[in-house]
Amino acid sequence: MRSDLVTVTLLLVLKLCEGQVRVISSLQPIVASPGDDVILPCILEPPVNVYNMDLTVEWSKPDLKPDPSDPLSRVGYVHLHRNRREVMDMKIASYIGRTQLFTDDLKNGNISLRIFNVTLEDSGKYRCFIPKLRSNMKYSFVQLFIDPNFLKTTTTEMPLHPRNHNTTDSYDINNVKGQFNVSIWITVTVLSILMITMASGVTRYLYKRWKQKQEVPNYEAPPSEEINTSSPSETQRVSMSLKSSWWNQSNQSWSENDLT
Template sequence: MERGVDREFIHTCSLWTFILTLVPIFSSLVEGQPQVIGSSQPIIAAPGDDVILPCHLEPAVDARGLTVEWSRPDLKPDPSDRWSWVRYVHLYRDRRDDLDMKIPSYIRRTTLFTDDMKHGNISLKVMNITSEDEGRFKCFIPNLKSTVKFSFVQLVVDPNLFTTEMPLDPRNVRTPGPDSQTRLGIWILGVVGCIVPCLAVTVGGYFIIRRRQKQVGEEFTSSQGVSFEGTLTVVDEDGGIVHLPPLDLFEDSNQQHHQSQVDSQDQQE
């Protein structure tokens, strides 16, 4: 009984947590306010890769006049740097990049797509990824007139994306995903689907031609009174039946043709 009550209590708490999470989002949508949207899926990269941490405003709003802060909320402050707790992965304000408050390890490694910021694109490009970059990144617009001013992007650095062999460009090596395997399967099915009908038409046409040739041969032999069943059977002028091998028949036919030509020449003389 107590377990049933506990499960019901947990379910109720989870439901209310979910509802409370959605309330700011729905209220923002109802009022037509822009909200910061990150990535619901983790971004996976190999060491040495250049990656893009996606983040944008929805509906699209020109972000060039806004302050954009990219930070590492899970990154522990450096005890030797008293300002490390307020430093950023990337800071954009007053329509330019602010390098003074940047984490030293990210200097010359990050950039925004400034040409696309007018369309609400505030994605961050991080170059030459290392294992130290793994973790959560926070995209925050403090002066945005909205209840949803920030979002998180999870970056996963997987060294196993490298192969055991040394490729020309190791950063481009990736394990084929389901989409690639699906396209390969479709391509194979397409090739097989083309070859099989062509092969069937070729074989079928061959047998049709052979059958037609056989029918023509039978019609010819029937019209000449010849039957090809083991030996050749010929009906002579007196109605007698003579059995000859196939070779003898043609030789005899040639002799008769030659004799008829000789008789014709004698009559002309």
């Protein structure tokens, strides 16, 4: 029974995952020094031609809050790509001139964001989001840490640093895919364990109910005693004996009177 549940769970999870486009990003935080150029990896899996489908790509910092003194204010975007171009009207001022998508690679589903000359204020959680994507996984998050004590390394040691402004580091994309595949199997394993635990609990509960029913004593009323009308009771026998004795004495007395 347990093996059947595991098999069914695996098939359901894999069926849900396959065939649906997912926005996926790095599960590991990105760490850099002030002044570095960094890439926040984010891709569509399986690949979708974002450019031809004219999909909007939004990069934002969800932890930023609007100005409480201005009820009409709203938080801008780190980078907004709409109608096949960057929209500057709602861009956060501190990111103007410092962000870039890999426009030539949008056809391959690569929506990674490059940030130039990062500062301490750039630290935080970033969200890559495609609003019109027909999927239940339209967005993903990337964590960026800017550490002044973090030593700058070469491109080989830090693949997230760009080699130039026109190419994408393929290692980043493959790494993101590998991390996502690992996360899928972790999810499948957790769901399988939960299903097995639930099935085991239900089985134990049903067994206890069955056992309790088997142990309940039978409280049926004992069979009633049948009244034996064929033989007289002790009281009846005594009464009959007394009557017989009285009758004999009476007859004897009458006989003596007749003789006299």
